[in-house]
Amino acid sequence: MHSTLLLVIVVATALAFDFTNGFHDTANVVASSISTRALSPRTAIGIAAVLNFAGAFISLKVAATVASGIVATAKVTETITFAGLTGAIVWNLITWYFGLPSSSSHALIGGVIGALLAAVGSAGVKWAALVGKVIIPAVLSPVVAFGVAGLSILVIYRLVGHRRPGVVTRGFRLGQVVSSSMLSLAHGTNDAQKTMGVITLALVAHGSIAAHHVHVPTWVVACAASAIALGTYAGGWRIIRTVGMRIIKMDSAQGFASQGAGAAVILASSHFGYPLSSTHVISGGVMGAGAARRLSAVRWGVAGNIAAAWVLTLPAAGLFGAAVYGLQRLPGNGVQGPLMVLGIAAALAAGFAVARRRAPAPVRA
Amino acid sequence: MSPLAAIANPAKLGQVVLYSLIAGVGISAVAALGVSSAAGLLDAMRERRTAAVLAWASLATLCMAVVVAAVIVGVVAMSTK
Numbered sequence: 001m002h003s004t005l006l007l008v009i010v011v012a013t014a015l016a017f018d019f020t021n022g023f024h025d026t027a028n029v030v031a032s033s034i035s036t037r038a039l040s041p042r043t044a045i046g047i048a049a050v051l052n053f054a055g056a057f058i059s060l061k062v063a064a065t066v067a068s069g070i071v072a073t074a075k076v077t078e079t080i081t082f083a084g085l086t087g088a089i090v091w092n093l094i095t096w097y098f099g100l101p102s103s104s105s106h107a108l109i110g111g112v113i114g115a116l117l118a119a120v121g122s123a124g125v126k127w128a129a130l131v132g133k134v135i136i137p138a139v140l141s142p143v144v145a146f147g148v149a150g151l152s153i154l155v156i157y158r159l160v161g162h163r164r165p166g167v168v169t170r171g172f173r174l175g176q177v178v179s180s181s182m183l184s185l186a187h188g189t190n191d192a193q194k195t196m197g198v199i200t201l202a203l204v205a206h207g208s209i210a211a212h213h214v215h216v217p218t219w220v221v222a223c224a225a226s227a228i229a230l231g232t233y234a235g236g237w238r239i240i241r242t243v244g245m246r247i248i249k250m251d252s253a254q255g256f257a258s259q260g261a262g263a264a265v266i267l268a269s270s271h272f273g274y275p276l277s278s279t280h281v282i283s284g285g286v287m288g289a290g291a292a293r294r295l296s297a298v299r300w301g302v303a304g305n306i307a308a309a310w311v312l313t314l315p316a317a318g319l320f321g322a323a324v325y326g327l328q329r330l331p332g333n334g335v336q337g338p339l340m341v342l343g344i345a346a347a348l349a350a351g352f353a354v355a356r357r358r359a360p361a362p363v364r365a
Numbered sequence: 366m367s368p369l370a371a372i373a374n375p376a377k378l379g380q381v382v383l384y385s386l387i388a389g390v391g392i393s394a395v396a397a398l399g400v401s402s403a404a405g406l407l408d409a410m411r412e413r414r415t416a417a418v419l420a421w422a423s424l425a426t427l428c429m430a431v432v433v434a435a436v437i438v439g440v441v442a443m444s445t446k
Contacts, residue, residue: 058443132374137381144382151386152393159397163404171400178432182439189443257393264389267439268381 003206006078006335009342010202013085015227018195020092021104022052022231025191027239028101028262028282029184029232032255034240038176041240047177048184049233055188056196056225069133069273070109071116073204074211075124079328081202082338083119084112086345087321095309099242102309103277107317108194109134112201114318115325137276138310141265142284149261149288156253157293172252179259186266187278188228195224242306248290248297258285280310392435399428 029052030044039047088104088111095102109130116124160168199220203209209217248254262282269276283306290298327344328337402425409417 055443058440136378140378140382144385148385148389151390155390155394156397159394160401160404163401164408167404167407168400171403172396175396175400175432178436182436185440185443253397256396260393260396261385261389263439264392265381265385267443268384268388271384271442272377272381274381 003078006082006338007202007206007208009335009338010078010082010085011199011223013082013089013338014195014199014202015223017085017089017092017104017108017198018192018224018227019231019234020089020096021108021191021195022049022228023234024092024096024104024231024239025101025187025279026232026234027242028279029180029187031240031242032250032259032286033176033180036173036176036250036252036255038173038252038255039180044180045233047181048187049229051181051184052188052192052232053225053229055185055190056192056228057221058185058189070126070129071112071201072124072126073201073214075120076112076116076201076205077119078202078205079333079337080115080119080325081112081198081205082341083115083325083328084108084321085198086324086341087111087114087317087319090320090324091313091317095313096239098309099239100309101239101242101279101283101306102313103138103279105191105194105277105279106134106138106310106313108198110314110317111321112198113314114321117318118322118325133274135314137269137274138280141269141276142280142287142310145258145261145265145281145284146288146291148264149258149285150292152257152261153254153289153292156257160253169252172256175256176252176259179256179263182263183259183266183278183282184232186263186270188225190266190270190276190278192221192224192228195227196220199224242302248286248299250286250289254286254289254293258282258289261285261288277310388435388439392432395428395431395435399425399432402428 026045026048029048030039030041033039033044034041038044085108088107091102091107091111092104095107113125113130156172160171196216200209200214200216203217203220204211204214209215250258259282262278262285265281265285266276266278283303287298287303324341328341331337331340402421406418406421406425409421
């Protein structure tokens with residue numbers, strides 16, 4: 001009974017994480033289209049939500065990597081999964097508050113690894129796989145996206161530079177509808193799978209799925225798809241402002257190049273089973289599209305803050321995951337720990353909501 | 366082979382980079398050619414140059430077909446893994 005309640009808590013927390021992933025990463029998908037006015041904000045977010053939902057059904061390869069490729073599945077318990085997810089949600093909310101497009105994927109992986117380290121030590125982590133499948137692609141992917149977007153925009157300007165700007169702008173705005181849609185589909189394919197992977201881990205820990213025959217149940221796919229789509233529809237306006245307006249002021253051709261590069265890198269890596277961060281890729285693409293035109297077009301201070309958040313994400317989410325694991329162990333090994341953490345989280349959320357309601361309204365010019 | 370190379374699987378990563386470059390830059394180039402053709406088509410129509418209209422329209426249609434095909438290939442590649 002307690003074990004089933006714990007599983008329900010873990011699955012609900014995983015879906016809550018998926019929701020935060022949706023609204024945190026929506027920005028990456030829609031920011032370029034909104035800032036170049038290719039799409040209205042509501043339309044952009046609506047399309048992104050639908051395609052994130054659809055994308056989640058397309059493939060399960062990354063989910064399998066998360067579920068069995070990076071950690072020793074036999075050592076993962078439901079409380080470890082819960083602590084990891086909570087650590088990832090905490091880091092996602094902190095970076096969202098500061099408008100930083102950090103990686104939800106790395107927050108999730110960091111949180112689970114941190115909790116696992118606190119619980120069973122380093123034997124639970126497949127370090128070689130972590131380096132090969134997460135850390136190296138994390139470093140490489142924004143660089144590749146930067147290069148692809150930079151080359152793309154140079155080619156684009158060479159081909160359309162002599163044409164009338166009005167026609168070119170309209171053409172690339174239309175192109176952005178396509179590239180933004182592909183990006184949303186790729187994002188749903190890549191990111192929803194991470195939550196599916198974690199829920200699958202919890203099901204293995206619960207004994208519902210055999211550890212030697214890991215597969216993702218259909219209901220897990222449907223729930224993860226719905227959660228990421230709802231989160232996407234909720235929208236993350238703080239990060240949309242950062243990605244869409246604060247890194248570079250982009251034209252529609254740059255928006256198209258950055259989104260096209262992002263979609264290409266995410267699709268290619270997803271095809272080979274690398275759980276990379278769509279955030280890193282798209283931010284790298286935006287910077288590349290700006291820098292290829294003029295290096296000073298990129299606000300390198302903002303880019304530096306984003307890069308710092310990227311570097312911090314794995315260890316910070318890991319620390320939060322480990323801290324939550326330690327906290328939930330205080331009342332014992334059972335379901336009481338996660339319930340206590342949920343109680344603390346609910347109290348903090350209520351306090352935050354009250355503080356926001358009491359804060360004076362911003363002065364409008 | 367160095368330990369890092371053994372962990373990272375450089376051949377597979379290289380394929381990711383290559384596929385990304387071909388897909389990203391290739392599609393951007395085709396799309397840009399399509400936009401440029403569409404702009405050329407509008408100019409030719411305004412100036413009533415029939416042969417140029419046909420040429421630009423054919424090129425723009427071809428580019429659009431390639432982009433649509435690339436989108437379909439992308440979706441199929443995602444769904445057949």
